[in-house]
Amino acid sequence: MLRGKPVAAAIAAAFISSVAAQAGPQTVKGPGTSPECFKPWDAKTTYFKWQAKKGPYKIALANGFVGNTWRIQMIKTAKAFVEQSGIKEDVGEFKVVSTGTDVAAQIAAIDNFINSGYDAIVTIAVNPKAFTPVIKRANKAGVVIVPFDNVVDSEEVLMVNEDQHEMGKLMGDWLVKNIPAKAGKILEVRGLPGNSVDRDRHEGFRKSLEAGGKWDVIEVVGNWDDGTAQKVVADAVAVHKKFDGMYVQGGTTGAVRALMDAKHPFIPVSGEGENGFRKLCAEHASEGLLCSSATQSPALVSIAIKTAITALKGETLPQMISVPIPYVESSGLKQDVNFYPKLSDNFFVGNSYPACGVTLTDVEIMSKNEANQ
Numbered sequence: 001m002l003r004g005k006p007v008a009a010a011i012a013a014a015f016i017s018s019v020a021a022q023a024g025p026q027t028v029k030g031p032g033t034s035p036e037c038f039k040p041w042d043a044k045t046t047y048f049k050w051q052a053k054k055g056p057y058k059i060a061l062a063n064g065f066v067g068n069t070w071r072i073q074m075i076k077t078a079k080a081f082v083e084q085s086g087i088k089e090d091v092g093e094f095k096v097v098s099t100g101t102d103v104a105a106q107i108a109a110i111d112n113f114i115n116s117g118y119d120a121i122v123t124i125a126v127n128p129k130a131f132t133p134v135i136k137r138a139n140k141a142g143v144v145i146v147p148f149d150n151v152v153d154s155e156e157v158l159m160v161n162e163d164q165h166e167m168g169k170l171m172g173d174w175l176v177k178n179i180p181a182k183a184g185k186i187l188e189v190r191g192l193p194g195n196s197v198d199r200d201r202h203e204g205f206r207k208s209l210e211a212g213g214k215w216d217v218i219e220v221v222g223n224w225d226d227g228t229a230q231k232v233v234a235d236a237v238a239v240h241k242k243f244d245g246m247y248v249q250g251g252t253t254g255a256v257r258a259l260m261d262a263k264h265p266f267i268p269v270s271g272e273g274e275n276g277f278r279k280l281c282a283e284h285a286s287e288g289l290l291c292s293s294a295t296q297s298p299a300l301v302s303i304a305i306k307t308a309i310t311a312l313k314g315e316t317l318p319q320m321i322s323v324p325i326p327y328v329e330s331s332g333l334k335q336d337v338n339f340y341p342k343l344s345d346n347f348f349v350g351n352s353y354p355a356c357g358v359t360l361t362d363v364e365i366m367s368k369n370e371a372n373q
Contacts, residue, residue: 023051023139023140023141023142024050024138024139024140024142024156025048025049025050025139025144025158025311026048026049026050027046027047027048028047028048028049028316029047030045030047030316030318031047031316032047032315032316032317032318033310033315033316033317034310034356036355037303037306037353037355037356037357038307038310038317038318038321038356039318039321039322039323040318040320040321040322041163041318041319041320041321041322042322045318045319045320046155046318046319047316047317047318047319048158048311048316048317048318048319049314049315049316049317050142050144050311050312050314051142051314052312052313052314053119053142053312053313053314055089055090055092055309055312055313056089056090056091056092056093057090057091057092057093057119057120057308057309057312058092058093058095058116058117058118058119058120059082059091059093059094059095059118059119059120059121059122059305059308059309060094060095060096060097060113060118060120060121060122061075061078061094061095061096061097061121061122061123061301061305062097062099062106062109062110062113062121062122062123063075063096063097063098063099063123063124064098064099064100064101064102064106064123064124064125064126064150065098065100065101065124065126065192066098066100066370067223067225068223068224068225068226068250068251069225069226069274069346069347069348070224070250070272070296070298070348071098071124071298071370072370073298073346073347073348073365074124074149074298074300074301075096075098075301075368075369075370076298076365076366076367076368076369076370077298077299077301077302077351077360077365077368078094078096078122078301078302078305079094079096079368079369079373080360080364080365080367080368081299081301081302081305081358081360082094082305084360084364086357087305087306087309090309091309094373095113095118095373096371096372096373097109097372098370098372099126101126101192101194102126103126103127103130106123106125106126107130107131107133107134110123110134110138110145111134111137113143114134114137114138114141114143118143119143119144119308119312120143120144120145120146120308120309120311120312121138121143121144121145121146121308122145122146122147122148122301122304122305122308123145123146123147123148124147124148124149124150125147125150125151125152125195125196126150126194126195127194127195128150128151128152128153128195128196128199129152129153131147131152131154131157132152132154132156135152135154135156135157136156138157139156139157144158144308144311144312145157145158146158146159146160146304146305146307146308146311147159147160147304148160148161148300148301148303148304149161149197149296149300149301150195150196150197151196152196153196155319157319158307158308158311158317158319158320158321159319159320159321160300160303160304160307160321160323161300161320161321161322161323162296162300162322162323162324162325163322163325164196164197164200164201164204164296165200165201165203165204165207166204166325167201167204167294167296167325168200168201168202168203168204168205168206168207168208169204169205169207169208170204170292170294170325170327171201171205171208171247171270171271171292171294172204172205172206172207172208172209172247172270173208173212174268174270174292174329175208175209175245175247175268175270176208176209176211176212176213178245178268178290179213179244179245179268181213181244182212182213182214183213183214183215184215184216184243184244184245185215185216185217185218185240185242185243185244186209186215186216186217186218186243186244186245186246186247187217187218187220187233187236187240187243187245187246187247188202188205188217188218188219188220188246188247189220189221189222189229189232189233189246189247189248189249189251189252189255190202190219190220190221190222190249191221191222191223191224191249191250192223192224193221197249197296198249201249202249205247218236218240218243220232220233220235220236222248222249222250222251222254222255223250223251224249224250224251224272225250225251225254226251226253226254226274226276226345226346227251227254228251228254229248229250229251229252229254229255229258230251230254230255230257230258231254231258233246233254233255233258233259234258234261234262237258237259237262237264238262242264242265243264243267244267244268245267245268245269245270246259246267246268246269246270246271247269247270247271248269248270248271248272249272250271250272250274250296251272251274252269252271252272252274252276252277252293253274253276253277253280253345253346255269255271256269256271256277256280256289257280265288266284266287266288266289266290267290268290268291268292269281269289269290269291269292270291270292270293270294271291271292271293272293272294272295272296272348273293273294273295273296273297273326273348273349273350274293274345274346274347274348274349275339275340275343275344275345275346275347275348275349276344276345276346277291277293277345278291278293278328278333278338278339278349279339279341279345281293281330281333281339282330282333282335282339285330285333289330290330291329291330291333292327292328292329292330293327293328293329294325294326294327295325295326295327295348295349295350296325297323297326297348297350297351297353298348298351299350299351299352299353299358299360300323302353302356302358302360303321303323303353303356303358306356306357306358307321323353326349326350338350340362343362347362347366351365
């Protein structure tokens with residue numbers, strides 16, 4: 001009779017352990033909910049399903065680096081999005097923390113959110129390889145983590161992104177097409193070192209160049225920041241004198257201004273979706289500035305938040321969600337449609353994803369601030 005209690009305790013412990021093990025996502029068959037919004041990355045993408053929770057939910061944004069205009073706009077966008085009708089009803093609390101480029105600090109912030117009872121955490125990972133342990137802790141606690149933009153090297157977590165490798169290749173293909181000699185010196189202005197976005201865009205870009213022509217590529221690091229990009233491009237021009245084309249991951253407005261300040265002849269430039277870059281392209285098109293512009297929209301954070309809420313409601317979702325790349329070339333630039341003369345140079349265009357119900361205006365976004373809250 002006395003041995004019955006330990007046995008019962010063991011059975012209860014096993015049951016609790018089993019429930020805990022099932023707290024994370026189950027791998028299920030597709031298709032998932034709302035495929036027009038939550039598009040699977042490819043035909044091999046698996047599908048996840050969490051046990052449904054009752055809302056409203058506690059959601060956090062665990063940002064890392066906040067030293068450029070894209071990150072600032074992203075945080076403002078997140079704050080605006082959680083106040084929109086149809087979303088605010090599901091968000092009981094929204095917290096933002098930016099921890100800088102320290103991987104350990106970002107992981108500690110995520111752990112703190114997990115331990116504080118948050119239901120979901122969206123994050124831009126400082127490093128793609130360091131997050132496996134904290135993902136496992138989140139899954140065990142039933143917390144939905146959604147990396148976006150700079151995603152992680154894991155198949156155990158929901159992720160949202162544009163195809164960064166394809167973006168780099170797209171921009172490389174355009175440069176090759178628009179440099180008639182199929183040879184010359186290219187200036188590649190890279191992003192923030194150590195991030196998956198920088199890595200994947202670089203690899204896609206180089207793959208494109210390797211397939212088409214003979215190129216001497218000079219790399220500089222612009223940190224996706226106008227001021228930094230302007231300085232490193234100015235330094236590169238001072239040293240190398242002449243380039244035949246330029247690819248800028250971010251900070252394109254500053255990079256083009258550096259060429260202009262140095263009186264460098266206009267060359268084909270493939271760059272980001274900064275409003276200032278597109279304004280320069282439109283203004284100087286007749287003088288020979290040829291451009292292509294692909295946007296990694298700060299509004300990705302909105303889709304990440306919507307993904308987290310959808311997962312918390314127990315819906316089936318692709319493990320990796322693909323977001324289309326907003327793209328335009330010089331000939332397709334249209335004032336007040338895909339660039340805005342009255343808006344700041346630092347504003348990133350392409351913040352609406354109608355298929356996902358994301359229709360943020362510049363006024364809604366810019367009324368917010370980037371401070372932790």
